[in-house]
Amino acid sequence: MALLEIRDLHVSFATRDGIVHAVDGVSLSVDRGRTLGVVGESGSGKSVTALTVMGLTRLPNATIEGHVLLDGVDLLALPGDELRRVRGKRVAMIFQDPLSSLHPLYKIGWQIEEAIRAHERVSEKAARARALEALTEVGIPSPGDRLSSYPHELSGGMRQRVMIAMALVLDPEILIADEPTTALDVTVQAQILDLMRALQAEHGTAVLLITHDLGVIAETADEVAVMYAGRVAELGALVGVLDAPEHPYTWGLLQSLPSADASRDQPLHPIEGTPPSLIAVPSGCPFHPRCPYVMAVCPREEPALLPTRPGHTVACHLPVPTRRRIGAAVRAPNARA
Numbered sequence: 001m002a003l004l005e006i007r008d009l010h011v012s013f014a015t016r017d018g019i020v021h022a023v024d025g026v027s028l029s030v031d032r033g034r035t036l037g038v039v040g041e042s043g044s045g046k047s048v049t050a051l052t053v054m055g056l057t058r059l060p061n062a063t064i065e066g067h068v069l070l071d072g073v074d075l076l077a078l079p080g081d082e083l084r085r086v087r088g089k090r091v092a093m094i095f096q097d098p099l100s101s102l103h104p105l106y107k108i109g110w111q112i113e114e115a116i117r118a119h120e121r122v123s124e125k126a127a128r129a130r131a132l133e134a135l136t137e138v139g140i141p142s143p144g145d146r147l148s149s150y151p152h153e154l155s156g157g158m159r160q161r162v163m164i165a166m167a168l169v170l171d172p173e174i175l176i177a178d179e180p181t182t183a184l185d186v187t188v189q190a191q192i193l194d195l196m197r198a199l200q201a202e203h204g205t206a207v208l209l210i211t212h213d214l215g216v217i218a219e220t221a222d223e224v225a226v227m228y229a230g231r232v233a234e235l236g237a238l239v240g241v242l243d244a245p246e247h248p249y250t251w252g253l254l255q256s257l258p259s260a261d262a263s264r265d266q267p268l269h270p271i272e273g274t275p276p277s278l279i280a281v282p283s284g285c286p287f288h289p290r291c292p293y294v295m296a297v298c299p300r301e302e303p304a305l306l307p308t309r310p311g312h313t314v315a316c317h318l319p320v321p322t323r324r325r326i327g328a329a330v331r332a333p334n335a336r337a
């Protein structure tokens with residue numbers, strides 16, 4: 001059984017402008033110790049999916065349907081107090097902006113200690129010792145001094161390390177990381193990803209990694225889900241999806257990725273058009289208005305997410321041989337050595 005299984009999740013929000021169908025029938029799973037990368041443009045429902053796992057979309061204007069099974073227990077069915085026992089302890093989350101989760105007015109050490117004490121009965125001294133250990137583990141220099149620093153006294157990269165320390169201090173089974181490195185410059189980004197990988201290997205933590213950056217996914221994930229307009233367009237093992245992509249949207253993402261050996265002035269090819277409004281999602285395949293390969297059936301029928309090879313599913317009406325031929329040509333320019 002998968003550690004985390006999201007099954008046919010639907011999340012919509014009633015707004016003044018209409019109903020936002022943020023997540024529309026998403027099914028994903030993450031196995032113990034593995035990393036599932038979720039990639040897609042802005043507004044594809046990545047964060048709403050993650051926040052729903054954490055119970056953070058239980059808002060008055062939200063309608064949530066489907067199942068989020070953690071080790072077989074449906075988190076969506078848990079009452080708030082039971083969910084709070086899971087959140088932080090068994091499922092932890094880090095965000096793009098650590099300042100949104102770190103309190104500006106409290107010292108870092110105190111905040112990590114509180115995170116521990118929210119879930120476990122430990123003495124202040126024991127909590128402090130664990131906070132120190134956690135800061136040491138994430139590679140913060142002079143961790144003893146940093147316990148009494150305030151968040152604003154640290155650089156962005158160091159703050160993200162503190163976030164990771166706080167998220168992992170209770171040894172959660174799964175870490176949800178929503179654009180954890182997007183706000184950081186490239187060097188620091190690589191360091192943080194390395195750190196996450198090392199900690200994951202050491203603790204056997206599963207990771208649900210959300211990013212709009214396919215490059216980050218390529219370096220980190222075991223499995224990839226490509227999301228578009230609140231749905232999964234393509235899902236499979238990393239190598240399958242990157243080396244034999246079969247969805248036109250995935251092709252677009254790959255072609256807009258700078259390749260490692262490309263000269264600087266080689267043009268990138270961003271996907272034409274913009275992601276749809278989730279209030280008025282296009283009929284049929286939601287990608288059809290932007291798809292260079294659109295066929296008559298595409299606006300009429302929504303393609304089901306169907307297996308194309310073992311462990312690789314695609315939601316596209318194009319005939320499989322056509323998808324394979326184009327997919328093989330698309331991956332070539334970006335193929336990793």
Ligand SMILES: Nc1ncnc2c1ncn2[C@@H]1O[C@H](COP(=O)(O)OP(=O)(O)OP(=O)(O)O)[C@@H](O)[C@H]1O
Binds near residue numbers: 040043059
């Ligand atoms: N509380 C809310 N009320 C109304 N609409 C919401 C709410 N939260 C999210 N949405 C909408 O749901 C849609 C999906 O948003 P989401 O944040 O999941 O996108 P995303 O894929 O994470 O994008 P990004 O890459 O920009 O972070 C968007 O149209 C967003 O405006």
Ligand SMILES: [Mg+2]
Binds near residue numbers: 046048
């Ligand atoms: Mg987001």
